[in-house]
Amino acid sequence: MTTTALHHRIDGPDGAPVLVLGPSLGTDLHLFDAQVDALADRYRIVRFDLPGHGQSPSPAGPYTMRGLADDVVALLDRLGMDRVHYAGVSIGGAIGQQVALDHPERVLSLAAMASAARFADPESWPKRAATVREKGPDAMVASRPGTWYVPSFSDTDEARRLLSMLRATTAEGYAGCCEAISGFDVRDRLAEVRVPVLAVAGAEDPATPPQMVRIIADSAAVGRFEVIEDAAHLLNVEQSEQVNGLLAEHLADAVAGSRHG
Template identity: 35%
Template sequence: MPFVSLSGIRLHYRIDGDERSDAPWLVLANALGADVTMWAPQIAAFAARFRVLRFDTRGLGCSDAPPGPYSIEQWTQDVIGLLDALSIERAHFCGLSMGGLIGVALAARHADRFDRFVLAHTAARLGAPEIWQARARQAREQGARSLADATLKRWFTDAFAEREPLLVAMIRDAFAHMDDEGYASNCEAIGAADLRAEAGAIHAPTLVMTGRGDPSVAPELTRALAEAIAGARFVELDAQHLSNIERADEFTQTVLGFLTGPIAH
């Protein structure tokens, strides 16, 4: 299991695609409560066109969970540090939910390291701090697993959960084994992050995606992000929060079309 050591912590990562290839790099960033396995539906198609780097955010998955507080600055520095450690000069970036929030910061602050961005099911501000503080408190007092069932209800429609019970069970299992303190510290970092003043500075080609029924990040907030970014493309899928799983083929083809197609000027 590969790790990179950065500023005293270890970040877990995976690379897919032919290591001898000169294909461009694509970085994938997870939702809060998910690990690198959330991108499994996309990996075969993405790896056929890119060298794909996915990683577990600090505090989640197999990455270390150092004591908090965490911050958007740490998240972005973790990504840049990971690129540096792997000698990746430039890449495309695709992040969903918390991963998309990280993408907003990277697009505004580190545009020199990236080409195109996909920001899915996210916004420049992901809700009021009190909501995230309450979730952090529950994770510390009752364990992150106490949030799993309610979270998955927001992630997937009932119809999908009934149709794909084994897949949903696998996603729930990854969530239930998150480090409690790491999850809580990430909640607090989301609550403290407000990038609304920075979104307008993004000039990289950007695709913004949402689900029409997303109860985690209201589609109008994601649309507002797209409207703040000059020239951004906006796409709605018929899904809740994890459209990359619920509408896997449609999500995959939409992202591939954007990353490999011409950029409108």
């Protein structure tokens, strides 16, 4: 995969610590609107769109997690940003793990939400990719309630907004990212991550259940694990206040540690 110039948006004051936010499969950078509202007074926040998502271009797949991580580092290079705090959801959290492993000098802290060091059923992801290449992302819409969010969240404007992001994703961008997920496995490397790690799971997430997310925190040198009740996969939207509080605490501790490290 050649480097993709990822579409991005920057919020927050110049000179503040940089926080990079990586979105989930089938969503765009607006997945993190609530986090920007809560944190942009203290952090310089960089959000990006995955290839074929939002306004990022859609090169031919398959993609790899290493390639996606390199795209993020290339974005930071273009922006002149050296060391950053990183937080991501699902594949966005996997990209963060890959950046922390392949480019450790660039990462000050890592938060992985509804993510995994190895996603479930790796053999199913190429099949999903083939389905989406044939039928488009609309083929995934019916399966998102109960996976992306708990059933009680389905009839909300936020749920409809999330599904609109999925419908706007290109088939190749979605499928290529599925193939990156299929080939991702860093379980035997996570002990190399030396920066503070926060892993957050949705209690009702069938895609990355708590025991899967916990591996990230337990494997890192300095890890914290939290479970959010009444939340599924896109927990940062469903339970934004709780997630914002955890992120704020995690980042404040990491910033203080980096200043005294």
